[in-house]
Amino acid sequence: MSVILPETIPTLRPVHAVAIFAVSWVLVTVVQRARRYLKATNLRGPPRQNFLFGFQKDLNESKDPGALYEQWAQDYGSVYRLPSALGNSKVVLCDPKAIAHFYARESFTYVLTPLNKVFSDMLLGKGSLLGSEGEVHRRLRKSLTPAFSIAAIRKLTSVFYDSAYKTKAAWDLILESNPDGAIIEVQQWMNHISLDTIGIAGFSHDFGSLDGKHADVTEVFDSFSSAKPSPIFGVLVSLAPVFPWLVRLPNPRTKLIQKLNASMGDISNQLLARTRKEKEGGVTGIHEEKSIIGLLLKAENAGSELHLSQEEVLAQMKVLLLAGYETTSISMTWALLELSRDQAAQEKLREELIQLGGADPTWDQLTSGLPYLDAVVHEVLRLHPPITEMNRLAADDDVLPLSEPIQTTSGQLIDRISVAKGTVLLVPMHSVNRSSALWGSDAKDFKPERWIHEDGISEKAKEIQGHRHLLTFVDGPRTCLGKGFAVAEFKAVLSVLIKNFSFELRDGPETKIDLARGVLPRPKIEGEDGCMVPLRVRRLD
Numbered sequence: 001m002s003v004i005l006p007e008t009i010p011t012l013r014p015v016h017a018v019a020i021f022a023v024s025w026v027l028v029t030v031v032q033r034a035r036r037y038l039k040a041t042n043l044r045g046p047p048r049q050n051f052l053f054g055f056q057k058d059l060n061e062s063k064d065p066g067a068l069y070e071q072w073a074q075d076y077g078s079v080y081r082l083p084s085a086l087g088n089s090k091v092v093l094c095d096p097k098a099i100a101h102f103y104a105r106e107s108f109t110y111v112l113t114p115l116n117k118v119f120s121d122m123l124l125g126k127g128s129l130l131g132s133e134g135e136v137h138r139r140l141r142k143s144l145t146p147a148f149s150i151a152a153i154r155k156l157t158s159v160f161y162d163s164a165y166k167t168k169a170a171w172d173l174i175l176e177s178n179p180d181g182a183i184i185e186v187q188q189w190m191n192h193i194s195l196d197t198i199g200i201a202g203f204s205h206d207f208g209s210l211d212g213k214h215a216d217v218t219e220v221f222d223s224f225s226s227a228k229p230s231p232i233f234g235v236l237v238s239l240a241p242v243f244p245w246l247v248r249l250p251n252p253r254t255k256l257i258q259k260l261n262a263s264m265g266d267i268s269n270q271l272l273a274r275t276r277k278e279k280e281g282g283v284t285g286i287h288e289e290k291s292i293i294g295l296l297l298k299a300e301n302a303g304s305e306l307h308l309s310q311e312e313v314l315a316q317m318k319v320l321l322l323a324g325y326e327t328t329s330i331s332m333t334w335a336l337l338e339l340s341r342d343q344a345a346q347e348k349l350r351e352e353l354i355q356l357g358g359a360d361p362t363w364d365q366l367t368s369g370l371p372y373l374d375a376v377v378h379e380v381l382r383l384h385p386p387i388t389e390m391n392r393l394a395a396d397d398d399v400l401p402l403s404e405p406i407q408t409t410s411g412q413l414i415d416r417i418s419v420a421k422g423t424v425l426l427v428p429m430h431s432v433n434r435s436s437a438l439w440g441s442d443a444k445d446f447k448p449e450r451w452i453h454e455d456g457i458s459e460k461a462k463e464i465q466g467h468r469h470l471l472t473f474v475d476g477p478r479t480c481l482g483k484g485f486a487v488a489e490f491k492a493v494l495s496v497l498i499k500n501f502s503f504e505l506r507d508g509p510e511t512k513i514d515l516a517r518g519v520l521p522r523p524k525i526e527g528e529d530g531c532m533v534p535l536r537v538r539r540l541d
Helices: 014-039 056-061 065-076 096-104 114-124 134-148 150-155 157-176 186-203 216-226 231-239 244-248 252-280 292-300 310-341 343-354 363-369 371-383 429-433 483-500
Strands: 079-083 089-093 182-185 390-394 398-407 413-419 424-427 501-505 513-517 521-525 534-539
Touching: 056 065, 056 231, 065 079, 065 089, 065 429, 079 398, 089 096, 096 398, 096 424, 114 244, 114 252, 114 310, 114 390, 134 150, 134 292, 134 310, 150 157, 150 483, 157 182, 157 186, 157 483, 157 534, 182 186, 186 216, 186 292, 186 310, 186 483, 186 521, 186 534, 216 252, 216 310, 231 244, 252 292, 252 310, 292 310, 310 343, 310 371, 310 483, 310 501, 310 521, 310 534, 343 371, 343 483, 343 501, 363 483, 371 483, 483 501
Parallel strands: 089 424
Antiparallel strands: 079 089, 182 534, 390 424, 398 413, 501 534, 513 521
């Protein structure tokens, strides 16, 4: 009997391993595409001009990707197929009925793509509300819902005003020696307002950024906007939908994401440890009721119906730090920019607020008693949603209804489309919010009056089932949990600033606005470093 010695066993060389992987990937891809081709409706779309990137690189590099999506919808119908990386494609939904169906089934039929999951884990860690699906997502969401009830947010109105008045006091000091006005970089101040507000309202902790205290997390956020992505990073991002692990390769952007995750993790651990200690010592406060941190501690209890692991608790704290800081500050900055460009709208808003006398709006007035303030806020949210698009993967075959028929590649008119399991679907929220087909010929204009006049919003736009016919907060099971909190904070802060100060573009009404690529796209004055928005601010007597 012969004996095979270990050294005589063939070894797999790296080149062979790569070849086997490549062949296996091609075979699996071919089978999956063949199935999708047989099961799915043959949709029209722009012709593929680049096998490697499809249109992904064009969209990543475009200053207005929403305009590209809208043009394709005009050319190929409200649902179309868009070539993506390495011969793949996505189905883009711009049809209100299809979008409503999609959102209603999100988290079960339509799930996170592998790239969504990788990025969520990198930024927030495992177990976050944003990175979960199905029953896990439902459990996590249910644990936080009481913190965002109307009753809970009503109690936080004073916190919103406190942050706004701290900003007013700081600006008053600057303007004392500048009676004709001063140039103030407003985006940084909106960041401070958002961070301090979510700290106090959610975690009973004052970061003190409005008082000049340093916060590591704001420094990391700012680093995203000032760091210029390398060409290599652009290639990696374009190919990442096919190979999600590419975003984990070491590069300056990945290091910033890791740094942000670590920074938010440190803050969350400190706040959690402090609150546990206070609870053990019998100290009571807002976090003992229905605050975010109080609910998370309650759910962490082993006997809780909605039991959360410590990893899940920390992940939810990171989600709320990220959402409470980044999205609201972006929206408030856009509001000051739009009102600086439209002085008539700014004055009209100011007149409405002055009618209240010296008092700040009550909760009831914030929610339903100031129609022009409401109109300005929702027009900003329509034009400038902080999250501009959403990709999801079909976990099962499905059929989506359409509000208007579209034409297939064969010329057939259809009123519904078949989607095959494994298809990636994309909803371009920014494009749909500004679509001329839905919102009319003035869809790209800042026009708060559209929210006041009875016929200001078209019947087509009203088919969108999201909050106030917008996709800014998405819809369905994953609709933004904190939308009531965000809108109330937005209105309270804007009411204080507009009542006490006037705002103008530093370089005149023709100033060009650009976007800085941060964690989320942020506005900036063209030519400025990072994401700076310097405005001329004057105090009103």
